[in-house]
Amino acid sequence: EINACLFDLDGVLVDTAIYHYKAWRRLANELGFDFTEKDNEKLKGISRIQSLKLILEWGGIKKTSKEIEELSQKKNDWYLEMIADIQPNELLPGSREFLQELKDHGIKIALGSASKNAIIILDKTNIRHFFDAIVDGNMVQASKPDPEVFLIGAKLLNIQPQQCVVIEDAVAGVEAALAGNMKVIGIGDKGVLKEANLVVASLAEMSIDQLNSL
Ligand code: B16
Ligand code: MG
DSSP states (O other), X not given: OOOEEEEOOBTTTBXXXXXXXXXXXXXXXXXXOOOOHHXXXXXXXXXXXXXXXXXXXXXXXXOOHHHHXXXXXXXXXXXHHHHTTOOGGGBOTTHHHHHHHHHHTTOEEEEEOSOTTHHHHHHHTTOGGGOSEEEOTTSOXXXXXXXXXXXXXHHHHTOOGGGEEEXXXXXXXXHHHHHTTOEEEEESOTTTSTTSSEEESSGGGOOHXXXXXO
């Protein structure tokens, strides 16, 4: 039986994955190279610093840790500019309705995001009140595919991992959920999120009944 739902944020509830991609690409372009949307899949769900290290590897560029810190700050400033005016209408299809349905059925709700900007986004899109627990990038040591972010969420909700389902758009996030002994629903492409127990195109396709059939 499923008693809790743990949500990833970027790319699951809100359409912010595109802003991360734009901001990282701008940085790469400034450093003299580019990367594709397919490369970008590898950046989803991993921390800011790890993303930057991967991008620098792609560009064959070496930077000191001080420079890496500055570049990651620069990307985050651009990202914050892009999300400054984010509105509830940038919630992905079905997000708010599914959160409401879970609430109505007494299923606990947690956030499990790698982002350090998660709270700002929950506030601006008016969905913070749905969450019984919020775990974000400021609270974890190890980033996805390590299960830490979801295990902390389950613990805060006081629900066993086996009774949790994670909803994720990133390969690293799907792996994290499985490593934590949780069920996982992928949002996006079946070919990419192969390991998930179920893959749907968006939360608009989700219903409570599907949770218990996992
Ligand atoms: P920030 P999620 C992740 O959020 C994003 O998928 C990933 O692209 C980003 O690098 C990471 O958050 C860190 O975000 O720079 O805002 O701290 O998908 O786990 O909600
Ligand atoms: Mg995501």
